[in-house]
Amino acid sequence: MPEIPAGGSAMLWVVILFLGVSLLLYCLLAGADFGAGILEIFMGRENRRAQRDIIDRALGPVWEANHMWLILMVVILFMGFPLVYSSVSTYLHLPLTAMLIGIIARGCSFTFRHYDAVKGRSQRSYTLFFIYSSVWTPFWLGVVTGALVPGGIDPAARGYLEGYVWPWLRPFPLALGAFTVCLFAFLAAVYLIGESPPGALRRRFARRAAIASSVAVAAGGLVFWAAERDGVDLAARFMGSGAAAACVVAATFIMPVLWAVLGQQWGWAARMLAGSQVTLILGAWFVVQFPILVKMGNGRDLTFFNAHAPEATLDQLGIALIVGAVLILPALFFLLRVFKSSESPASGGH
Amino acid sequence: MQDLLAARSQMAVSLGFHIIFASIGMAMPFLMAISHYRWIRTGETVYLDLTKAWSRGVAIFFATGAVSGTALSFELGLLWPKFMEHAGPIIGMPFSWEGTAFFLEAIALGLFLYGWNRLSPWVHWGVGLTVGITGVLSGIFVVCANAWMNSPAGFDWVDGQALNIDPVRAMFNPGWKTQTLHMTLAAFEATGFAVGGIHALLLLRRPASALHREAFKIALLIGSIAALLQPLSGDRLAKGTAQRQPAKLAAMEAHFHTENGASLILGGIPDLQEKRVRYAVKLPTLLSFLAHGDFHAQVKGLEDFPEKDWPPVLIVHTAFQAMVGAGSALAALGLAFLVLSLRRSRLLLHRRFLLAAALATPLGFLALEAGWVVTEVGRQPWIIYGIMRTAEAVTPMPGLVYPFLLFTAVYFFLAAVVSWLMLRHIRAADREFPSASSAEPAGSGSPLPEGSHA
Numbered sequence: 082m083p084e085i086p087a088g089g090s091a092m093l094w095v096v097i098l099f100l101g102v103s104l105l106l107y108c109l110l111a112g113a114d115f116g117a118g119i120l121e122i123f124m125g126r127e128n129r130r131a132q133r134d135i136i137d138r139a140l141g142p143v144w145e146a147n148h149m150w151l152i153l154m155v156v157i158l159f160m161g162f163p164l165v166y167s168s169v170s171t172y173l174h175l176p177l178t179a180m181l182i183g184i185i186a187r188g189c190s191f192t193f194r195h196y197d198a199v200k201g202r203s204q205r206s207y208t209l210f211f212i213y214s215s216v217w218t219p220f221w222l223g224v225v226t227g228a229l230v231p232g233g234i235d236p237a238a239r240g241y242l243e244g245y246v247w248p249w250l251r252p253f254p255l256a257l258g259a260f261t262v263c264l265f266a267f268l269a270a271v272y273l274i275g276e277s278p279p280g281a282l283r284r285r286f287a288r289r290a291a292i293a294s295s296v297a298v299a300a301g302g303l304v305f306w307a308a309e310r311d312g313v314d315l316a317a318r319f320m321g322s323g324a325a326a327a328c329v330v331a332a333t334f335i336m337p338v339l340w341a342v343l344g345q346q347w348g349w350a351a352r353m354l355a356g357s358q359v360t361l362i363l364g365a366w367f368v369v370q371f372p373i374l375v376k377m378g379n380g381r382d383l384t385f386f387n388a389h390a391p392e393a394t395l396d397q398l399g400i401a402l403i404v405g406a407v408l409i410l411p412a413l414f415f416l417l418r419v420f421k422s423s424e425s426p427a428s429g430g431h
Numbered sequence: 432m433q434d435l436l437a438a439r440s441q442m443a444v445s446l447g448f449h450i451i452f453a454s455i456g457m458a459m460p461f462l463m464a465i466s467h468y469r470w471i472r473t474g475e476t477v478y479l480d481l482t483k484a485w486s487r488g489v490a491i492f493f494a495t496g497a498v499s500g501t502a503l504s505f506e507l508g509l510l511w512p513k514f515m516e517h518a519g520p521i522i523g524m525p526f527s528w529e530g531t532a533f534f535l536e537a538i539a540l541g542l543f544l545y546g547w548n549r550l551s552p553w554v555h556w557g558v559g560l561t562v563g564i565t566g567v568l569s570g571i572f573v574v575c576a577n578a579w580m581n582s583p584a585g586f587d588w589v590d591g592q593a594l595n596i597d598p599v600r601a602m603f604n605p606g607w608k609t610q611t612l613h614m615t616l617a618a619f620e621a622t623g624f625a626v627g628g629i630h631a632l633l634l635l636r637r638p639a640s641a642l643h644r645e646a647f648k649i650a651l652l653i654g655s656i657a658a659l660l661q662p663l664s665g666d667r668l669a670k671g672t673a674q675r676q677p678a679k680l681a682a683m684e685a686h687f688h689t690e691n692g693a694s695l696i697l698g699g700i701p702d703l704q705e706k707r708v709r710y711a712v713k714l715p716t717l718l719s720f721l722a723h724g725d726f727h728a729q730v731k732g733l734e735d736f737p738e739k740d741w742p743p744v745l746i747v748h749t750a751f752q753a754m755v756g757a758g759s760a761l762a763a764l765g766l767a768f769l770v771l772s773l774r775r776s777r778l779l780l781h782r783r784f785l786l787a788a789a790l791a792t793p794l795g796f797l798a799l800e801a802g803w804v805v806t807e808v809g810r811q812p813w814i815i816y817g818i819m820r821t822a823e824a825v826t827p828m829p830g831l832v833y834p835f836l837l838f839t840a841v842y843f844f845l846a847a848v849v850s851w852l853m854l855r856h857i858r859a860a861d862r863e864f865p866s867a868s869s870a871e872p873a874g875s876g877s878p879l880p881e882g883s884h885a
Contacts, residue, residue, distance in 0.1 A: 142541035145497055149534040155504045156530045159515050160523025167516035170508030174828050181505055182841060185498045189845060192494035196487055197852055198859030245828055390520035390596075397524045397598040405531035412538045419542060419549055 090392055092399035096161045097385055099402045100154060105363050107150035109268065109356055112261075114144045116269025118187065118215020119262060121208065123289065128282055133208075137195060139276045142420045144191065146413060148184075160398050164388040165374045169225070172234045176224045176249050183218030186210050216262055223261030227254030230370070231311045235378025248378075256300075256307030263300040264359065267293040271339075271355040275348025287346045294339065294355075301362075318369040328365035332358045435822055437831035438510040441838050443807070445503055447800055448842040452496030454799060456536075457570045457615070458622035458653065459489045460543075460563030465649050467559055471552045477641045480864035481649075483547075484642070488856055490544050495849060497537065499842070509834070514814050514824035517593050521586050522579045524598040529572035536565035570618060571611045575602050581806065582606035582675045583815050605675060609668040610806075616657045616664055617802060621795030623654020624761055628792025631785040633857065642866040644780065651788065652772070654795065655765030661758055666721065673722035676816060677731040678740060679809035682747040684718055685711075686732050693718040693730040698752055701744045706734065708748075742811045750804035757798035764791055 117136045124132050159166040170177060190210035197203060228234065233248035249255075270290035277283045308315035319325045339354040375383040389395060463485050470478035504526075508515050539561040546555050579585075585601030586593040627650035633643045673680045680686070685701040685708045686693060695718040699711025716726040723730070733741055764787060771779040778784055814821040825831075861867045 142545040145494065145537040146534065146541055148497065148501070149530070149537050152501060152504060152533060153530050156523065156526050159508065159519040160527055163516045163519035163523075166508050166519060167512035170505065170515070171512045171826050171828065174509050174826065174834070177505055177509060178834055178837070181502045182837070184501055185841060185845070188494050188498035189848075192491055193848065193852060196490050196856075198487070198856040241829060390523070393596050394520040394523065394598050398527050401524065401527035401531065405527070405534070408531060409534050409538070412535055416538045416541055420545065 090395060092392070092395040093385070093389055095399040095402065096157060096389075096395055099406075100157045100161070101363075101367055103150045103153045103157065105360060107147070107154065108264070108359055108363065110147035111144070111150060112219065112265040112359075113268040113272050114140050114147055115187070115215045115219045116265035116267065117273065118191070118212050119219075119266040120269050120273070120289065120293075121212045121215070128285070131282060132277075135273060135277050135282070139273065140191065141195060143416060144188075146416060148188070157398065157402070161390050161395060162374060162383070162385075162388045163390055165383050168234060168236070168375060168377075168383065169229070172236075172245060172248050173225050173228055175245060176221050176228070176254075180218055180221035180225060183214045183221060186214035187218055190214060219261045219265045220258040223258035224249050224254040226261075227257030229375045230254075230257075231313050232376040232378050232382075234375060237379050251311055252307035253304070253311035253313055256304045260297070260300040260304045263293070263297040264362075267297040268355055268359065270294075271343075271351045274343070274346055274351055279346070283346050287343045287351075290351065290355075291340060291343050294336070294343075298336070315369075319365060322368050325365040325368040328361040328368070332361040332365075335361075434829060434831040435825050437835040438825050439821065441831070441835040442506065442510055444835070444839050444842055445499065445506055446803065446807070448846065449496065449499040449503055450799065450803060451796060452492050452499060453570060454618035454796075455489070455492045455622050455625075456496045457563070457566045457618040459485065459492070459626070460559055460566060461619075462622070462626065462649055462653060463489065464556065464560045464563060465653075466645070467556050471556060477645055477866040480860075480866045481642050481646050484856075484860040484864060484867075485646075486544060487860075488853060490540075491849060491852055491856075493540055495845060497533075499845075500533075502838075506838075510826055510831070511814065511821075511824040512826050514819065517819065518580075518815065521593055521596050521598060521601045522576045524602045525572040525575040529569050532565045532568040532572060536562055536569060539565060567615060567618075570615060574611045574614045575604070575607045577806070578606035578610040579604045580814065581610070581679075581810055581816050582671075583818055588818050606671055609664065609671050613661070613664045613668050613802070616661045617795075617799045619653050620657035620661055620758075620761060621654075621799045623650050623652075623657060624764075624788075624791050624795040625793070627651035627654055628789050629857075631788035632792070633861075634780070635782065635785050635789065637861075637868055638780070639869060640867050641869065642860075642864055647785075647788070648772070648779075651765075651768050654761070655768045658758070658761040658765035658795075659769070662762060665755075665758070669721060670724070673730070676810070678733065678736045679742060679747070679805075680722060681731060681733045681736075682742040682744045682809055683751040683805060684730075685744055685748040686718065686730060687734055689729065689732040689735050691719065691729045692716040692727050693722075693732075695721065699748075701748050703744060740812065742809045747805055747809045750801040750808065754798045754801035754805060757794040757801070761791060761794055761798070764788065 117140055121133065121136065155166075158169075187210075190207045194204060194207035194211060197207070228249035228251075231251065231253050233251060235243070235248070238244040238247075267290070270286065270293040274283060274286045274290060277286050305316055319329055335354050335358050339351060339358070342350045342354060372385040373382050374385060374388060377383065390398070463482050466478045466485065467482045469475070470482055539558050542550065543555065543559045543562055546558060550558065579601055582605045583601075584604040585597040585599070587595045627647050630643045630647040630650060634640060634647055637643065669680065672683075684693075684696055685699065686696065687701075687706040687708075692715070694713040694715045696708055697712040697714065699708040701708050719728040719730050720726045722728065733744065767784070768779070768788075770776075771784070810816055812820050812822065814824045
């Protein structure tokens with residue numbers, strides 16, 4: 082593990098914090114937007130229209146704002162950690178391109194579905210694009226993230242496959258892709274309970290959330306299995322760190338509580354619990370990875386401390402992020418208050 | 432196809448696509464804000480109908496612009512990793528501010544589009560205006576970064592490494608003012624005339640329509656003002672280019688030989704072998720005046736630069752002519768519109784004038800795209816002018832022709848779908864809003880709520 086230099090610049094820590102928070106909020110907010118699209122696959126025949134309307138209303142006003150956390154991460158990476166941005170975008174060109182196509186397809190098909198002036202046959206095409214790009218995009222996001230871990234990225238690699246395909250076409254990234262899809266579907270399933278009116282529909286969403294949570298746990302198991310296959314001693318690393326182990330234990334103990342809450346169909350309580358679980362999982366992940374951003378095949382890992390931009394740049398980035406947060410957070414809060422509290426049907430619990 | 436050419440082509444297609452949506456995202460909120468303001472002030476339903484009709488179109492454009500912009504923020508790295516590795520720390524600053532502005536824009540847009548029944552009228556109006564202001568700020572920040580590629584500042588380049596980085600000086604580089612002004616005006620000009628032109632066409636078909644009449648007037652007002660200011664900003668930009676990027680200016684003008692009292696060349700086909708321009712109209716000493724403010728000043732010709740540092744002359748020259756030609760036509764049309772408006776002349780809605788406006792629909796965007804060709808192709812062979820060549824920056828990954836073909840197919844498909852959606856949108860608005868087909872809107876009945884039509 083690389084050394085953590087004592088007393089790095091304060092702004093570096095601000096930037097690291099914002100990177101972590103952006104990733105977390107992207108998963109919690111935009112992730113659920115993708116998840117809603119995934120869930121549309123499993124809507125069944127009955128009440129299809131009503132379920133789709135709920136998803137439409139839930140995503141419509143917020144998905145573009147939620148998407149912005151990804152932009153923020155990209156900006157932080159290329160301004161604050163330029164070597165990370167350039168290495169990742171060079172060697173993970175293919176999965177990143179796949180993800181971008183998904184982002185374009187998802188955003189456009191969702192908007193077209195809502196704003197097409199004629200609600201006719203074309204709705205079916207938009208929906209097809211929307212649901213499959215909602216699965217496709219988080220899968221590749223997971224693959225890209227996973228490819229940073231096993232050390233497959235190697236600037237010394239010769240040949241197309243060695244340089245640009247094997248770094249991500251291997252067990253761990255693929256498993257993380259699958260897990261990301263399941264995790265986002267789980268979040269959406271839980272959030273949508275609070276968006277639906279009490280009654281049959283709500284019961285149905287709650288039941289689906291319980292199923293989704295089980296699937297997410299299974300997919301999590303798959304990640305650990307794939308990690309071992311890929312030479313990543315993930316289980317040992319999680320257990321080796323007190324903080325990470327505590328996060329995992331806490332996330333596990335939340336499970337039965339969440340199931341009980343799902344049984345009661347308490348929208349807000351379920352949201353808080355599911356959100357905490359994802360936060361704990363990401364937190365544990367951050368702890369075991371820290372300070373490595375990209376594990377490199379040539380042994381020269383890129384870390385928060387060896388790949389950052391010069392001080393002057395970090396200062397400006399930190400200032401922009403802090404001022405940005407002061408402007409964005411109240412606006413975001415206002416947006417969520419306007420659309421997620423007043424009219425959303427009686428949310429139990431809180 | 433050569434990898435470098437494929438990468439450049441992919442960048443060109445992506446930027447060329449995105450810029451249309453970004454420009455509409457910058458300018459349309461202001462057009463809507465004018466209409467929205469009049470609705471709140473006068474209570475005439477035509478303005479409410481118009482605001483709603485426009486906002487539904489904008490929702491489609493904004494979403495497409497947001498996702499194509501996301502793609503661009505990745506494509507910079509996917510195609511030009513060496514450039515981003517060095518440029519990121521220097522010129523990331525405007526992007527970090529753009530992130531904030533864009534974020535606020537997305538929040539404000541969500542509030543605006545879905546806020547009709549949830550926000551008080553003036554808060555709702557303010558939110559709509561915020562979409563426009565943050566959109567323009569986003570545009571300015573991004574163009575600051577582009578200006579830096581043209582006039583790099585804020586670092587020392589030592590042995591292929593950037594030292595002594597000063598992000599503030601990089602952001603406020605010598606070119607930022609002129610370039611951002613030119614682009615912002617271009618966005619208003621292109622959007623104003625495109626929207627005004629479409630409504631003019633609809634007015635020709637339905638002369639009684641109050642909605643199309645008001646839309647036409649608002650859009651052309653904005654477009655005309657921008658079109659008249661644009662030559663002034665262009666002049667400033669050209670003078671800056673003459674100073675900082677003389678090779679680009681020479682290519683724009685197909686000016687081969689350094690001379691005093693240089694002529695301005697209109698049209699023509701540059702002949703690189705003979706180093707002269709065929710079939711061109713020459714206006715003596717005018718280029719010296721335009722470039723340096725003095726009829727006898729010396730203007731550097733391409734011969735002063737090694738041929739490996741020349742931008743592609745034919746493309747840059749042709750694009751520049753197209754931009755100036757389209758811009759001049761719009762300035763003339765804009766002047767006519769403003770004069771007729773001030774005199775409250777009935778000629779404003781005369782068939783001939785409407786026809787002229789309708790024919791001018793694509794000219795603003797044509798000029799805007801041509802202008803970007805001048806900026807980007809004119810900077811070649813450099814990605815950071817005088818510092819790093821585009822060929823040095825391209826990704827080492829082979830087979831770039833495939834991503835190029837993929838993105839090209841996606842963007843052409845999307846352009847077709849968006850055009851088709853706009854046609855459907857216009858037809859539906861004609862059915863839905865009474866003011867679209869009649870002169871006097873009937874009563875002040877509240878229009879249908881979002882999404883309940885059809």
